[in-house]
Amino acid sequence: MISPKYFREIPQRYRLEAGKCKKCGQVYFPPRLICPECKSKQFETIKLNPEGKLLTYTIIRIASDKFSIQAPYAVGIVELNDGVKLTTQIANVDFDRIKIGMKLKLVFRKIQDEGAAGLHCYGYKAIVI
């Protein structure tokens, strides 16, 4: 993991900071420079509510080298209560239990390791509530 690249995403990955368009109210995660809807460049920072529901998912059985030790693991698209949709792993759950529409909450977890000597990389994962 390239340090500056990892460091830049910390507010989003650790604190769920998003950008809300001051003009039309659309929320973007991660934040953007220009609103695709109304083309405004004025945004305010907001923290997202970590609770939401599952829109779709899959179980990754064959992963890239970096993630292979974690396989199989569940990944899904979650719609948070404030409307933002994001992709995240679903942790600590029996695969058979996973259902579209189920309620989830984002928690702080380690997402990946950069080998044995690189950075520990943290972020959000969903757990069933």
Added chain:
Amino acid sequence: MKDVAVIGVGMTQFGELWGKSIKDIFVEAALKAIENANVDHIDSMYVGSMSSGLFVGQEHLGAVMADYLGVSPIPATRVESACASGGIAFRQAYLEVASGASEIVLAGGVEKMTDGADVTEALATAADQEYEVYQGVTFPGLYAMIANAHMYQYKTTREQIAAVAVKNHKNGVNNPNAQFRGEISIDKVLNSTLVADPLRLLDCSPVSDGGAAVILCSMDIAKKFTKNPVRIKASAQASDTIALHSRKSFTTLNSVTAAAQKAYKIAGISPKDVNFAEVHDCFTIAEIVVSEDLGFFEKGCGGSAAEEGLTSLESGKIPINTSGGLKSKGHPVGATGVAQVIECYEQLTGQAGKRQVKNAKIGLTQNMGGSGASCVINILEAL
């Protein structure tokens, strides 16, 4: 804009080409195309390749291939749009001829995937690095999520999805360049290894090496080179959000619908006028969704259409992927979009052998990148 024709084509075998480097593969395809087109020179060339850098450590492919094709100092451009690299290379070549900037242009694509790189990681660069791939999602994972959404929303079944693979393998038997030339059954698909639930190994296009090239020139000089030029009736391209999660729907690909709308308008036709199509079946589910988004079937009915044989060569309302598709022909990423054009050309010039669609007049190619973030559609017509 001038009228543009395809006047020659060439491709390599698709498969695991251990003995051939990326240069060997591209040049072989390009030389075949040049010979097939009967041209003695080309004015410009495009090389579509998704990730030669990650797969073999070589960028700057335009220059590399112009050098090894022996055509320096003509302009040579590398085109990248993930899995749509080849189709967009073709479109760029088309625009260069249509604009009058060049007379004869080569559009080629190549990918060398078997030299030992982490293929899953390289392919995942087509997705959102920081918000999809960082989380551990893979490229098959993205399409698996599309599949689950389609099955949830439209009650599409696993068997219907598997029918796409069965059909494409059946077609691939008659394609001498195909990576896989054997039939498979629904059972075989449903019992193959799980890759990302519900998608299994036989739902996924393979890892392949391969190259494909076509020669384009303006229609007014085409007959100098071939009795059988094929007209490019339309070429359209569109984009969508890079991340699947940013889309309003996970079961409709907006880049496909937008490009299709434009392409049909330019061509002055509607979906029912298309006789056959080469469609981007990177995964079985992709063909189902795209067949709907191209307007061949009602939204949600792509699964039953595949199951009922509506897209088969023999009895289909609209034969899809007579070449075997990416599934059976192989998917050397950058070459795919160009190989789709080659199948269209062979169909429209009556050279498709046992794969021949009767009365093939209008063909369509649909090539897309990532989880549908980019899409290019070309419509070709027999003269």
Added chain:
Amino acid sequence: MGDIMVGIVGFGSYLPCYRIKVESIAKQWGSDPEVIKRGLRLFEKTVPGLDEDTITISVEAAKNALLRAEIDPKDIGAVYIGSESHPYAVKPSGTILIDALGIGPEVHVASYEFACKAGTEAMYVAYSLVKAGEMKYALAIGADTSQGAPGDALEYSASAGGSAFIMGKENVVAEILFTDSYTSDTPDFWRREHQFYPRHAGRFTGEPAYFRHIVNAGKNLLKKSKMKPEDFKYAVFHMPNGKFPQMAGKQLGFTKEQLETGWIVPWMGNTYSGSSPTGLSAVLDVAEPGDKIFMVSFGSGAGSDGFIFNVTKKIKDVQNKAVKVRDMLNNGQIYLDYGEYAKYRNKIILNE
């Protein structure tokens, strides 16, 4: 002591959902699980997922403490995490935690290490800084994902979990009345730099190490405070297994009943720096105003930190504001077999 009340303003814990039973480990090594369960008075332990470490455990525990304290994270002036399994040898775990919780950047951060008592060290320093008037609030955490060597006795007990305490002067729920520390060079258990597993000196870890330090620190606390064991509602000691804290309690004059509420080791295992802190958290989950709590930790190498707490009226306002230790212990458990456990604990040699 003094006039101004200083103590715990918010507390919270986190335990991973994975568990492994003594039976599964015993089966692996051909041992008799009943003998082990009787000897250690321990049935199962928590196991961290591949995506959990001391930092993620600390963050979730601290979130629960913040839910109870209801303070602005920016008012926290120091963050100390005590662990013997900090994910980085150089880069304090607290640096990641502060960004995760929106604490700082005007904050002092340090990592503490002293085998199983690193958590109480963090608590002592955090408390002292607030008492000295250096800052409004200080956050102290004891958390671990410690390793037991395969086939070793410690493999049955070394577990994962942690607890967080916000020290302050306003809205104190458990006032700290007295502290004591007792330390010496007693090499009962250690880990050399770059070694994956720790080493221990067998039975030497008992009387000369664990018991000597806990009992001495305990006696000093009783002397300082002029209190007697009967004055306390609860007693919490470091819990390397189920048996040792009960024996230490007895030596100091406490009853099994006084230990019971904080005695969570038979189902949690030994969370090392999280051990007595999580026992304390389990007590605070149910304590009543006026209850006195006696707590002594132990860290090999060796030393003990002791605390006497007085629970205030404010405790009732905060108990239900976050998840309780026993609720995490008794709900949502996922049991692993030895193979899964070995994979999660990185005990399998992978191809580089």
